[in-house]
Amino acid sequence: MASLTVTDEQVGATPAKVIQPAWVRIMHWVNALAMILMILSGWQIYNASPLFGFTFPREYTLGGWLGGGLLWHFAAMWLLMINGLAYLVTGLATGRFRKKLLPITASGVLHDVRAALTFKLGHDDLTVYNYVQRLLYAGIIVVGVLIVLSGLAIWKPVQLYYLVMLFGDYPAARYVHFFCMAAICAFLVIHVLLALLVPKSLRAMIIGR
Amino acid sequence: MAKRSFLIPGVDKRLLIKDSLKAMPDVTRRRFIAGGASLGALTLLTGCDVIDSSSAETMLAKVSKFNDAVQAWMFNPDALAPTFPESAITKPFPFNAYYDLDDAPDIDGKDWKLEVRGLVDNKKSWTLDELYQLPQVTQITRHICVEGWSAIGSWTGTPMRDFLKLIGADTRAKYVWFQCADKDGYNSPLDMRSALHPQTQMTFKYANEILPRAYGFPMKIRVPTKLGFKNPKYVVSMEVTNDYKGGYWEDQGYNSFSGS
Numbered sequence: 530m531a532s533l534t535v536t537d538e539q540v541g542a543t544p545a546k547v548i549q550p551a552w553v554r555i556m557h558w559v560n561a562l563a564m565i566l567m568i569l570s571g572w573q574i575y576n577a578s579p580l581f582g583f584t585f586p587r588e589y590t591l592g593g594w595l596g597g598g599l600l601w602h603f604a605a606m607w608l609l610m611i612n613g614l615a616y617l618v619t620g621l622a623t624g625r626f627r628k629k630l631l632p633i634t635a636s637g638v639l640h641d642v643r644a645a646l647t648f649k650l651g652h653d654d655l656t657v658y659n660y661v662q663r664l665l666y667a668g669i670i671v672v673g674v675l676i677v678l679s680g681l682a683i684w685k686p687v688q689l690y691y692l693v694m695l696f697g698d699y700p701a702a703r704y705v706h707f708f709c710m711a712a713i714c715a716f717l718v719i720h721v722l723l724a725l726l727v728p729k730s731l732r733a734m735i736i737g738r
Numbered sequence: 739m740a741k742r743s744f745l746i747p748g749v750d751k752r753l754l755i756k757d758s759l760k761a762m763p764d765v766t767r768r769r770f771i772a773g774g775a776s777l778g779a780l781t782l783l784t785g786c787d788v789i790d791s792s793s794a795e796t797m798l799a800k801v802s803k804f805n806d807a808v809q810a811w812m813f814n815p816d817a818l819a820p821t822f823p824e825s826a827i828t829k830p831f832p833f834n835a836y837y838d839l840d841d842a843p844d845i846d847g848k849d850w851k852l853e854v855r856g857l858v859d860n861k862k863s864w865t866l867d868e869l870y871q872l873p874q875v876t877q878i879t880r881h882i883c884v885e886g887w888s889a890i891g892s893w894t895g896t897p898m899r900d901f902l903k904l905i906g907a908d909t910r911a912k913y914v915w916f917q918c919a920d921k922d923g924y925n926s927p928l929d930m931r932s933a934l935h936p937q938t939q940m941t942f943k944y945a946n947e948i949l950p951r952a953y954g955f956p957m958k959i960r961v962p963t964k965l966g967f968k969n970p971k972y973v974v975s976m977e978v979t980n981d982y983k984g985g986y987w988e989d990q991g992y993n994s995f996s997g998s
Binding site: 574575577578595596597599600601603604607683685686687688690693699700703 | 797798799801802805809812813814817818819820880882883884885886887888962963987990991992993997998
């Protein structure tokens with residue numbers, strides 16, 4: 530131990546230490562905006578040629594018609610890709626992913642799922658993610674990478690043919706893109722619900738503390 | 739410069755387009771900001787005034803132009819679209835247009851001529867018999883629609899780059915602009931590099947049979963490196979040009995490059 534003295538700054542920081550650094554908060558909200566734009570315009574595009582026996586209600590689509598939906602989708606795409614790439618690079622470089630999301634063990638996940646279902650899962654320390662959070666956050670990062678790759682594959686199936694091959698063929702890439710969207714929507718519902726149940730986590734994502 | 743030869747002099751082009759848009763099945767075309775929920779979400783999240791839809795449309799058009807440039811940069815003239823065995827052909831290959839099959843042009847092949855205009859040495863018009871004499875190749879490729887569906891078909895015809903060479907086209911020009919016989923005057927610009935792509939074809943046959951009316955008799959331009967709407971059917975003229983003359987769907991907001 531080099532020094533036993535404590536600075537005023539450290540004392541002041543103890544009761545309200547930074548849980549979410551600024552870069553996480555900025556990228557989180559930029560991502561939230563980009564995702565919503567992508568989902569709503571994506572639903573507009575889906576409606577032009579549905580994969581399944583349903584379409585999305587008009588009120589929840591963006592763009593007015595297919596051409597408008599495509600314009601929104603291919604505009605918000607840049608926001609999503611650049612922000613997402615910056616997030617991945619920063620998360621890996623700073624070691625945040627490793628510190629916050631690993632390890633993920635089966636027994637840990639089982640334990641925390643049981644605790645959550647019986648309302649015994651504590652949220653006293655927001656700096657440590659429980660195993661359910663770890664699994665969800667790590668999983669949604671993987672889904673995020675997949676939805677971008679499958680999206681690029683169906684956007685440029687000739688130029689990026691190796692991406693199409695990764696998913697099998699063009700129609701398969703479309704289904705992957707759809708199911709990734711569905712996974713993100715399911716995540717969004719759970720994520721928002723949990724944030725509302727634990728409001729201080731929402732506060733931390735806005736002001737950092 | 740007259741953009742549309744079929745325009746009546748003195749008619750307000752914008753009003754005409756407005757009127758024709760009204761007749762379209764989806765009256766909200768060009769209203770890119772429709773949808774109350776999305777509008778509310780946008781306003782809340784960005785704090786921007788997105789109610790002013792014209793400024794949002796301007797922004798989207800600018801990004802779309804940027805995306806044109808990115809796609810042109812990504813375009814590899816040597817990258818070939820995947821080809822398929824005959825067993826993979828979609829049966830029946832769908833008819834697809836912004837009108838019903840009954841409204842598709844019914845062209846008499848004997849009267850039809852392909853008009854060749856613009857930056858070419860030989861501006862002669864071509865009869866169908868003359869075109870049929872040109873060397874032809876068959877390719878089985880996937881047609882990908884802007885809507886997301888796709889279908890595999892067998893197309894036979896003359897590579898566009900061979901024809902461009904034959905007519906002495908200035909291949910440094912930016913576009914080959916096609917005009918078609920579809921109702922409401924379909925037309926579409928094709929960037930020169932895509933026109934010169936080895937698989938871009940002046941198609942005369944589908945599944946080894948004379949191109950049926952449904953797929954664009956007498957001539958369709960098959961561009962496997964583009965979305966379906968950039969594959970003009972019922973072609974009546976082609977013009978080699980440096981001017982961007984717009985297109986039927988492009989003018990309504992579809993991304994002009996729309997490469998695949």
